[in-house]
Each structure stands twice: as C-alpha cells, then as structure tokens.
Amino acid sequence: MRTELRKFNKVWRGVIIALFWLGIWQVIYLGVNKDVILPSPFATFEAFFLLLKEKVFWQSAGASLLRIMSGFSAALFFGSLLAVATHKIPFLKELFSPMLNLIKATPVASFILLALIWLPDNNVPVLTAFLLVLPIIWANLTKGLENINSDLLAMAALYQMPLLGKTRYIFIPSLMPYFMAGAVTSIGLAWKAGIAAEVLCRATPSIGGRLRDAKTYLETDNLFAWTMLIIILSILLEWLFVYAMRRLGKIMSWR
Numbered sequence: 001m002r003t004e005l006r007k008f009n010k011v012w013r014g015v016i017i018a019l020f021w022l023g024i025w026q027v028i029y030l031g032v033n034k035d036v037i038l039p040s041p042f043a044t045f046e047a048f049f050l051l052l053k054e055k056v057f058w059q060s061a062g063a064s065l066l067r068i069m070s071g072f073s074a075a076l077f078f079g080s081l082l083a084v085a086t087h088k089i090p091f092l093k094e095l096f097s098p099m100l101n102l103i104k105a106t107p108v109a110s111f112i113l114l115a116l117i118w119l120p121d122n123n124v125p126v127l128t129a130f131l132l133v134l135p136i137i138w139a140n141l142t143k144g145l146e147n148i149n150s151d152l153l154a155m156a157a158l159y160q161m162p163l164l165g166k167t168r169y170i171f172i173p174s175l176m177p178y179f180m181a182g183a184v185t186s187i188g189l190a191w192k193a194g195i196a197a198e199v200l201c202r203a204t205p206s207i208g209g210r211l212r213d214a215k216t217y218l219e220t221d222n223l224f225a226w227t228m229l230i231i232i233l234s235i236l237l238e239w240l241f242v243y244a245m246r247r248l249g250k251i252m253s254w255r
Helices: 001-032 041-052 055-088 090-105 107-118 121-146 152-159 164-200 207-216 220-251
Strands: none
Touching: 001 041, 001 121, 041 220, 055 090, 055 121, 055 164, 055 207, 055 220, 090 121, 107 121, 107 164, 152 164, 164 207, 164 220, 207 220
C-alpha cells in the first residue's frame, strides 16, 4: 500500500512540475506575443500531433535513428576491442592514447565539417556519432580493466579457470559498471551530435533536415515540435539501452 502511495505521489509531483513549466512557457509566450519567435505550448503540441500523421515524420525519425545508432554501436564495439588491446599491449596504449585524447578534445563542429569533405552527406552523422563515443568507451573500459580485482584473477589462475569462465564471471561483471557509465553518458551526446550533423550536411530524410527546413521557412511551431521529438527519442533510447543491458545481465547472470 505504501509503495503504491509513493508511486501515486511521484506521478502527481511530476504532473505538477510539468504544469508549472508549461505555465511559465505560456506566460513568456503571452509576453512575447509573436508566434514566429516563440509559439505557444498549445501550438507546439498541435504541430507535434499533426506531424505524427505524416509519413515523412516516421521516415525522418527512422533514418536518423538508423544512422546515429549505427555510429554509436560501432563505437561500442571498436572502443571495447581497443580497450582490451591497449590494456594487453602497453605500446598500443602509448600509440593510440594521443589520437583518442585528441578526438575527445576536438569540437563536434570540426568533426562535422571535416566529414562533409570526406564522406557522402548521409554518412556524416554516422562518423560524428562514432568519433564522439569511441574515446569515452575506450577510456571507461581502460579504467575498468586497470581496476579489476587482482585477487580474483589470482584465484582464477590457481584453479586454472578457462578464459571463457574468467570472462563471464570476472571480467564482464567487473567491467559492466564502467561500460554502462560510458555508454549511457555517450548515447545522449551521440544523438544530439548526430542531429547537429544532419542539420549541416543536409542528410535526407532526417530529423536534422526537417529542423533546418522549419527554420528556413520560419515554421517555429514545427521547429519546436521536431525538437520535442528529439528530446523524447533521447530519453527513450537511454531507457531502452539500460533496460536491455539489465535484462541481458540477468540472463547471463552478470548481476
């Protein structure tokens, strides 16, 4: 009963907070009184639900998700491989660390502009997401590998545990918190950077392209509606990723 009451109170607090900020938005809208500068909450939600009925809405959302998540997934894979390789071979860490730190320090806009020179427009968001995520995953997993409990490894060696067993029962459980922290942090960054790349590279169909069109034609309500979609998808992607990893962890007995 108490748990249900807490959930009920939490929902109502969320509703009250949402209504508060919608009220602030409405007050600012009335003060500005220019739809081309700031649309009302009602106009934004109306534009959003009208877009839901359009085929181009789903095509753009699907294409953007495919591009950006392709870059994100590739970065998870290659970042993990690189972390293992640089941990096993110290020279590789010396070799790749400067490049990865340089990528991490480079502004996203520079990646996008360089990718525009190197790649077809539709591949620019893929590379942007990849380059943004790769050094984060590598750094997190490298730290995790360095902090694995040496006593567990010694015990595994004493009992001659095979590599598969050490991977499942020592390496993966030890590294999963570092991997999850890096992945959850970078998935939102990759999504936002990928959309920014789409705006600049004119990828079609894409959410970024629709944002650019809305700005060009001064359709501010549509601009806000597409932005709302970006926020919703960002939250949904993070939740789905965490949920999927937790389910996989339970199946594989990592946690």
